[in-house]
Amino acid sequence: AMVLTRAYDDRMYRAQRQGKTSFYMKCTGEEAVAVAQTMAIDAGDMCFPSYRQQGILIARGYPLVEMMCQVYSNVRDPLKGRQLPIMYSSREYGFFSISGNLGTQFSQAVGWAMASAYKGDDRIAATWIGEGTTAEGDFHQALTFAAVFRAPVILNVVNNQWAISSFQGIAGGEQSTFASRAIGYGLPGLRVDGNDFLAVYAATQWAAERARNNLGASLIELYTYRAEGHSTSDDPGRYRPADEAGAWPLGDPVARLKAHLIALGEWSEEQHEAAQKEAAEQVRAANKEAEGFGTLGSGSTASTKTMFEDVYKGMPWHLRRQRQDLGV
Amino acid sequence: AMVLTRAYDDRMYRAQRQGKTSFYMKCTGEEAVAVAQTMAIDAGDMCFPSYRQQGILIARGYPLVEMMCQVYSNVRDPLKGRQLPIMYSSREYGFFSISGNLGTQFSQAVGWAMASAYKGDDRIAATWIGEGTTAEGDFHQALTFAAVFRAPVILNVVNNQWAISSFQGIAGGEQSTFASRAIGYGLPGLRVDGNDFLAVYAATQWAAERARNNLGASLIELYTYRAEGHSTSDDPGRYRPADEAGAWPLGDPVARLKAHLIALGEWSEEQHEAAQKEAAEQVRAANKEAEGFGTLGSGSTASTKTMFEDVYKGMPWHLRRQRQDLGV
Amino acid sequence: MIQALNSAMDTMLTRDPDVLVFGEDVGYFGGVFRATDGLQKKHGMTRCFDTPIGEGGIVAAAIGMGAYGLRPVVEIQFADYIYPAFDQIVSEAARLRYRSAGDFFVPMTIRTPYGGGIFGGQTHSQSPEALFTHVVGLKTVIPSTPYDAKGLLISAIEDDDPVIFLEPKRIYNGPFDGHHDRPISPWSQHPASEVPDGYYTVPLGNAAVLREGADLTLLAYGTMLHVALAATNDCGVDAEVIDLRTLVPLDIETIVKSVEKTGRCVIVHEATRTSGYGAELAALVQENCFYHLEAPIERVTGWDTPYPHAFEWQYFPGPARVVEAIQRAMGA
Amino acid sequence: MIQALNSAMDTMLTRDPDVLVFGEDVGYFGGVFRATDGLQKKHGMTRCFDTPIGEGGIVAAAIGMGAYGLRPVVEIQFADYIYPAFDQIVSEAARLRYRSAGDFFVPMTIRTPYGGGIFGGQTHSQSPEALFTHVVGLKTVIPSTPYDAKGLLISAIEDDDPVIFLEPKRIYNGPFDGHHDRPISPWSQHPASEVPDGYYTVPLGNAAVLREGADLTLLAYGTMLHVALAATNDCGVDAEVIDLRTLVPLDIETIVKSVEKTGRCVIVHEATRTSGYGAELAALVQENCFYHLEAPIERVTGWDTPYPHAFEWQYFPGPARVVEAIQRAMGA
Ligand SMILES: Cc1ncc(C[n+]2csc(CCOP(=O)(O)OP(=O)(O)O)c2C)c(N)n1
Ligand SMILES: Cc1ncc(C[n+]2csc(CCOP(=O)(O)OP(=O)(O)O)c2C)c(N)n1
Numbered sequence A, B: 001a002m003v004l005t006r007a008y009d010d011r012m013y014r015a016q017r018q019g020k021t022s023f024y025m026k027c028t029g030e031e032a033v034a035v036a037q038t039m040a041i042d043a044g045d046m047c048f049p050s051y052r053q054q055g056i057l058i059a060r061g062y063p064l065v066e067m068m069c070q071v072y073s074n075v076r077d078p079l080k081g082r083q084l085p086i087m088y089s090s091r092e093y094g095f096f097s098i099s100g101n102l103g104t105q106f107s108q109a110v111g112w113a114m115a116s117a118y119k120g121d122d123r124i125a126a127t128w129i130g131e132g133t134t135a136e137g138d139f140h141q142a143l144t145f146a147a148v149f150r151a152p153v154i155l156n157v158v159n160n161q162w163a164i165s166s167f168q169g170i171a172g173g174e175q176s177t178f179a180s181r182a183i184g185y186g187l188p189g190l191r192v193d194g195n196d197f198l199a200v201y202a203a204t205q206w207a208a209e210r211a212r213n214n215l216g217a218s219l220i221e222l223y224t225y226r227a228e229g230h231s232t233s234d235d236p237g238r239y240r241p242a243d244e245a246g247a248w249p250l251g252d253p254v255a256r257l258k259a260h261l262i263a264l265g266e267w268s269e270e271q272h273e274a275a276q277k278e279a280a281e282q283v284r285a286a287n288k289e290a291e292g293f294g295t296l297g298s299g300s301t302a303s304t305k306t307m308f309e310d311v312y313k314g315m316p317w318h319l320r321r322q323r324q325d326l327g328v
Numbered sequence C, D: 001m002i003q004a005l006n007s008a009m010d011t012m013l014t015r016d017p018d019v020l021v022f023g024e025d026v027g028y029f030g031g032v033f034r035a036t037d038g039l040q041k042k043h044g045m046t047r048c049f050d051t052p053i054g055e056g057g058i059v060a061a062a063i064g065m066g067a068y069g070l071r072p073v074v075e076i077q078f079a080d081y082i083y084p085a086f087d088q089i090v091s092e093a094a095r096l097r098y099r100s101a102g103d104f105f106v107p108m109t110i111r112t113p114y115g116g117g118i119f120g121g122q123t124h125s126q127s128p129e130a131l132f133t134h135v136v137g138l139k140t141v142i143p144s145t146p147y148d149a150k151g152l153l154i155s156a157i158e159d160d161d162p163v164i165f166l167e168p169k170r171i172y173n174g175p176f177d178g179h180h181d182r183p184i185s186p187w188s189q190h191p192a193s194e195v196p197d198g199y200y201t202v203p204l205g206n207a208a209v210l211r212e213g214a215d216l217t218l219l220a221y222g223t224m225l226h227v228a229l230a231a232t233n234d235c236g237v238d239a240e241v242i243d244l245r246t247l248v249p250l251d252i253e254t255i256v257k258s259v260e261k262t263g264r265c266v267i268v269h270e271a272t273r274t275s276g277y278g279a280e281l282a283a284l285v286q287e288n289c290f291y292h293l294e295a296p297i298e299r300v301t302g303w304d305t306p307y308p309h310a311f312e313w314q315y316f317p318g319p320a321r322v323v324e325a326i327q328r329a330m331g332a
């Protein structure tokens, strides 16, 4: 899944560069976070991600074609062209609608978990936030409510050391770790090497166990590195050394897992290459299909009148009138 | 000053009960917090209080008459009858305008401290928040900014165990102490007996020292007890045992300091009674003067046209027109 | 009215296990205005409970619960304190259905007392309804009678979209017509003061014509509805008084029908004037009834200042000011 | 326009040691739109710096600094992300002077890019100006040309009241008249595109008549000002085009004078329609010019939906829609 996620990112990034859509965000170097954590929780558990956990959908087998159609805002886009590329949503796959507003999902996940507990449901919630975003009030409200109401939720801080142009110190990462924020709320705070697939898996499994047994929430800081730019609108050359990514000692999660498995004799270069080829092929095929449904600007979108739908469950008179004004 | 504060509270509380104003809030049982802390910092240091630190003004010698005129919203009210009683403001006495919106002052104090540091000014800021209000986002933003910018500020959490009807556990006080919230930000967190005048003084002195030497912010949790109702609009009988206040082991800060000083031979019952008499007298005299300027409803207020002033520095046309519409 | 609101929540807690009621001081204490009095005792700690003091967290939790499938009813202690939750309301609750193409939605009701007349000063007197009417995806409801309060609140709770339910705190415990210097005529004299037990609804989006009239149309809601009625009686003009009840979606037909009949319109609200909801109403009326209008549409509103404690009655747009506006409109 | 804004801040940082510039990615990087490019390098880390990602904390810090006596200029990265700071803006910055009877005030400027036309989707395209115009104590400013952008920003920074300074991001890097399908005419063809070096001001509260006309008055601001001009050229109606520049306090005289002359008025903004600032403008125009109006006041606005990514140009109120409104107004 990590390999597939990377192949997907590369393809979509190229698509944006080719002008097939307006925007894209990669998670290169952070694949282990979303993928290992998704594997460590149950398929029924609810995820409240930030925009850098596309690996969740891929690990859960959400169709690549649908993801691509969302990125292309085309006629098959499940979100009807309404959202910026990569702001996926799928209730069916336990993936909450991504918001452009940072941090809001963190405290919402606590509410979902409270509801699950109220219903005696054994599903838990998991949510992800960037280290930069921990400075928002939502982070504090999430920890406060999670502690007070003993909500079955896993609160993940993805510390990829950068928030667009500002390094983790601007968010307070130099005075203390983000994991230690949990202490003051009486919550356990774990800090793991986010590029070590197995470590991430183990820590998440522990927290999931704890939540499922109604022992309450945990905070996990996943220490990783944003290997690429913040998004296709960003130019990291302006604020960090070009070779920093390469110099990052904890390396590439894919390469590390591969090396580890090969050392164990569970995997081989050949198998890996084959896996990469297969992923690339799968992505290529999916992209071919997705592009068949149109790319941004190709004019192949949901019908314009859908623009006025879903503001409310029904359509009040003023929206009907506006739709008529537009003549659709 | 503690004795005077209590005498003041008693008088104003009675005034409200007599219908001379709309609202009042006492700090009974918490006098040591504001008074000892004010004595431990410099007169030039800036205070961003909540509504329960009237002791600051009294300790700094702000005229009782002015405080009373504010409570009565009368013609001499320095705030021109605009604010709810007890929402004092005095730049001259280093007392920031009290807001009805909880918590906002906490992060503003950090900004003031950043400004002081920027100017190379050695004045520091001190701010107070109730334990219940620590759940607001402002609390988190204050600690984050204070840590990142190493602001010379003292962040005080007054844990009087109650937030209107909810005990400190609703704010997360059972899972962990409020002092421990500081750890996750890399700030020192102190927890002191808020009813022990000398302990409060010592802790505050240490934090002030630290801030003044540009070593950064500190968080102090002052553990005390709200001996009276939340405000004159509140009826604690509905949510806590009537005798709880009496049963509170850490007792009355005034009585404790008195006993301590008498034990040391520095003070006597007679001196204490004299002090109480003098305070009562001082308050009585001040109140006589203040009531002379009118009480709420007596009609003796600032002129009605002042209602339209200070919305902006100048008065724009629409406010001039509205003032004319009212015919003032 | 407070009992009517309490009864609405009691009724819904009884009917629907997915309804939860929570907020600051809402549980054990029953709310600072007693709106949730007895609900925790009757329905249990898991159905009606106290929260930390964090409006943002309260609304965020409600959104998450809504995404799960519950129907949270939250109380913001005063409308003046809803701003810490503004991001969750505007960026999240209001947009979730749209941005997820219907995949997720927020069947949440936010109850909050608004308005002045209680010497609450500038942070216990605000009327922020206009802000919410500008946010697409929200419904904004304001009752003016006990009967409507219960029926509208039940409709709001059952509604699958987020509803901002603003409660006129000045008339929580009895009617008030703006004549602060006179004895108050009791609810009993008010048509809609009888509150049936049990379940009933008043649909969202329907205004009520509380007084038929031929000469002028008065548009009001909440506390000001009663001020408008008092002003009508005071000046003897045959005004048609319309209680909007729902601000968004607005019952435009009822308004247009009335103004086309009367040709004159006065709008009354307590909120500050500039960009208040009266502006939208005036814009709509002149767009829809331009050729029927015989006089400029008048707005009687709170002044563009914070609500000053000592000047409660100089600030409050009472019957006298409404009468002046009516006379200007009739004179024109 | 972005260089003009940068120059305004550079000028003020140079002139006044009490001016500080900060926000997310504002310091070392120079802002995601480059508005503060080079300012940290030139004026130092203590004058222009990066902050944590917490809009509430950013504004709170600015308020505290203002209380100290500084003149903070903060950037909110997108207007869509200003809501976490809404409580500090509405409950604190806007009210501090009033509630302290002038004892404390907030000489803060909040800069933030607003508006669509860049395929930013629903959270990088919002126009929330109306919300701020309803908050007493705030001034709301929106420039439409590089010259005004610099002059108004300097005035805002020097102003002793809190100013919400909304920047039309669509025209940051060049003009745009709404004809997304045609080549753009460069700034050079625009009268006010020349930006002098150094210090100069454009006063707050004064509108500008950008085109005199006899038949109809077009009210617009920001990006839509250029759309209004384009529409005028497209339909050949002799419209008077007014750039409001400051929404609060509004230059009512200029507007009234124009509408009394033309008798027709069309209001254009990109924000959603219901309770948008166009409602206040329509209400004011009909209150002040009722007897001069020959046709209903038209509003051309964004639809009452979030800004949909794929339907950028069906949402954006372009010249064609303005022309239709002009023709309706002329035909009436
Ligand atoms: C409330 C809000 N403020 C600002 C932004 C603009 N913004 C988008 S991403 C980003 C940086 C986030 O960094 P981090 O939380 O570390 O997440 P990462 O991008 O590293 O995954 C910022 C400031 C936003 N989207 N929402
Ligand atoms: C933002 C906001 N939310 C709610 C309130 C209503 N309120 C006023 S005081 C109070 C309790 C505060 O308790 P605490 O912080 O412990 O302070 P204390 O009263 O104990 O000194 C509440 C909920 C408010 N004033 N502002």
Ligand SMILES: [Mg+2]
Pocket (backbone or CB within 6 Å): A130, A131, A132, A158, A159, A160, A161, A162, A163, A164
């Ligand atoms: Mg990051």
Ligand SMILES: [Mg+2]
Pocket (backbone or CB within 6 Å): B130, B131, B132, B158, B159, B160, B161, B162, B163, B164, B226
């Ligand atoms: Mg308390």
